[in-house]
Amino acid sequence: xxxxxxxxxxxxxxxxxxxxxxxxxxxxxxxxxxxxxxxxxxxxxxxxxxxxxxxxxxxxxxxxxxxxxxxxxxxxxxxxxxxxxxxxxxxxxxxxxxxxxxxxxxxxxxxxxxxxxxxxxxxxxxxxxxxxxxxxxxxxxxxxxxxxxxxxxxxxxxxxxxxxxxxxxxxxxxxxxxxxxxxxxxxxxxxxxxxxxxxxxxxxxxxxxxxxxxxxxxxxxxxxxxxxxxxxxxxxxxxxxxxxxxxxxxxxxxxxxxxxxxxxxxxxxxxxxxxxxxxxxxxxxxxxxxxxxxxxxxxxxxxxxxxxxxxxxxxxxxxxxxxxxxxxxxxxxxxxxxxxxxxxxxxxxxxxxxxxxxxxxxxxxxxxxxxxxxxxxxxxxxxxxxxxxxxxxxxxxxxxxxxxxxxxxxxxxxxxxxxxxxxxxxxxxxxxxxxxxxxxxxxxxxxxxxxxxxxxxxxxxxxxxxxxxxx
Numbered sequence: 001x002x003x004x005x006x007x008x009x010x011x012x013x014x015x016x017x018x019x020x021x022x023x024x025x026x027x028x029x030x031x032x033x034x035x036x037x038x039x040x041x042x043x044x045x046x047x048x049x050x051x052x053x054x055x056x057x058x059x060x061x062x063x064x065x066x067x068x069x070x071x072x073x074x075x076x077x078x079x080x081x082x083x084x085x086x087x088x089x090x091x092x093x094x095x096x097x098x099x100x101x102x103x104x105x106x107x108x109x110x111x112x113x114x115x116x117x118x119x120x121x122x123x124x125x126x127x128x129x130x131x132x133x134x135x136x137x138x139x140x141x142x143x144x145x146x147x148x149x150x151x152x153x154x155x156x157x158x159x160x161x162x163x164x165x166x167x168x169x170x171x172x173x174x175x176x177x178x179x180x181x182x183x184x185x186x187x188x189x190x191x192x193x194x195x196x197x198x199x200x201x202x203x204x205x206x207x208x209x210x211x212x213x214x215x216x217x218x219x220x221x222x223x224x225x226x227x228x229x230x231x232x233x234x235x236x237x238x239x240x241x242x243x244x245x246x247x248x249x250x251x252x253x254x255x256x257x258x259x260x261x262x263x264x265x266x267x268x269x270x271x272x273x274x275x276x277x278x279x280x281x282x283x284x285x286x287x288x289x290x291x292x293x294x295x296x297x298x299x300x301x302x303x304x305x306x307x308x309x310x311x312x313x314x315x316x317x318x319x320x321x322x323x324x325x326x327x328x329x330x331x332x333x334x335x336x337x338x339x340x341x342x343x344x345x346x347x348x349x350x351x352x353x354x355x356x357x358x359x360x361x362x363x364x365x366x367x368x369x370x371x372x373x374x375x376x377x378x379x380x381x382x383x384x385x386x387x388x389x390x391x392x393x394x395x396x397x398x399x400x401x402x403x404x405x406x407x408x409x410x411x412x413x414x415x416x417x418x419x420x421x422x423x424x425x426x427x428x429x430x431x432x433x434x435x436x437x438x439x440x441x442x443x444x445x446x447x448x449x450x451x452x453x454x455x456x457x458x459x460x461x462x463x464x465x466x467x468x469x470x471x
Contacts, residue, residue: 028065035061063170066108074104076115076130086118086129094118094127104136107144107169135469139181145171146181147465153182154452157436179445186448189455189464190278193288200291215257215415216301218293218322219422220308222248223430225279228440247443249430249450251277252289253422254296260414273421274458275429278447282313290321298322307419309333310397315404329404330419331366338365341377341394344387368409370402429453 035057043049077099084096101114115130131137141149148169152161158179165171165178224246235244255273260266276292278285298304304325308314310333318327338361339353346352364373377395382388398405410417433453434446441449455461 027068028062031061031065059170063108067106067111070106070108071111074111074113074115074134076113079116086127088120088123088125088127090120090123090125092120092122094120094125097126100128102140104140104142105145105171105173106142107148107171109171141173141177141181143469145173146185149173149178149181150185150452151456151461153178154186154433154449154456156433157439158182182452183445183448186450186452187444188468189451190447192464193276193291193451197287197291200294201287210297210300213256213297213301215303215305216293216296216298217255217257217416217421218252218289218304218306218325219255219419220250220252220285220289220306220314220317221419221422221426222250222311223426223435225249225430225434225446226440227279227446228442231441231443247279247446249277249279249434249446250282250285251275251422251426251430252285252292253425254289254293255421256296257416264411264414266414266416268416268421273425275425275454277430277450277454279443279450280447282317286317286321289317293322303413303415305415307416307422309419310337310401326410326415327404328410328415328417329401331405331407331417333419334365334398334401334405335361337394337397341391344390345380365398365405366407368406370398370405374399374402429457 038057039049039054079096085093086096088094095118097117097119099114100117101112104111104113113130113134113136115128117126117128119126128137135143139146148165148171149161152164155161156164159175161178161182162173162175165173225248226245227247231247232244235247237244253273253275256269257266258269274292274296276288278288280288304322305328306314306318306322306325307328307330308318309330315327318325338357342353342356342360345356360373360376363369364376374395377391377398380391382391407417430450433449434441452461455464
């Protein structure tokens, strides 16, 4: 938001426009002439043209000229006598003290900004209204550079991001600055998301208009993210007696389906998938995925489908936030549960395992005959108490999810019966960025990068950037 002091400084700067424009023109001409002179000398000397060297030199020259020009534009003078105070948040006015300068890295290179400094005699808090106007308050990176740092920071490890900025933009930044900037912008996205979630809880939801959606899917899953030791204090690991080394990041995706192939199998609409996720409780994640589904047009969907594995937390969320939706347990997870029984019954006997699966999977599970499958599982007689407990657990799993396993019924409606989209997303959205070798995150840092990454993958980052500029 523009401040009176900032606007006044800009008006005074504009009055020097002719002088500034002449200086800029002269600097650009000088840089280009020097470059062309070197090119022609080299061509005359060896008779060849090195395009890569020329284009790199041209970029450097233009950046240098741009930095000189920008440096001229960022020299703000002392305010006029009637503009020497600025409103202070404490309710009083800060008084002009002096013109101070600071370095700023811009997309054309380093420059030095000079601007008025104000100090409130009541609360003793200083301020630079011009910094607010230029969106560089409490930072030495321009908005354009911070945008670059955010984009590389969500895509690759921070040190790789530093390298990319040097190679692709000719900008020298530190690994730590990429990390801090990307996480700060991710934190801001997280804060905005939480504000939207609170509105959703208060039923203050925007009206989503548009054409009806034939089929809208929601899928959910979780994957472990390696974290620093303090984030797992008091948490039990997967192995009894050992501490946890990861925290579960819950991830959800929403996508649409309009058609199916010649064999009747569902086809996901191209570029229709959006993601949302965080390391948080199931209750918190339920609010998050509900907001995303609503944003994508849940209220306009003719057919609503939720697919997940047998995790209890998923179906608890579905009951709370998506009542009335078609619920489907991922067929491939269900098959894995059946394979667990086969391995218990016939350890190290592949032929017998496959023969047992042929009957129980192909003739029962895949055909949605869950009650018969459960009856056969419960009829298995074994003297091994551990095996008996395992079989009982699996029988309960199938019985509990029977209505979510009517696969022939779902296929007749040309619906997806697998959660491949969200399983792939756990690898591409989370794994490829947060689970590389040697990475250990704080929960705050992981959530910031995940929010930033989802924003980018959902094609919403540019909208976010424009909104924060207008704020």
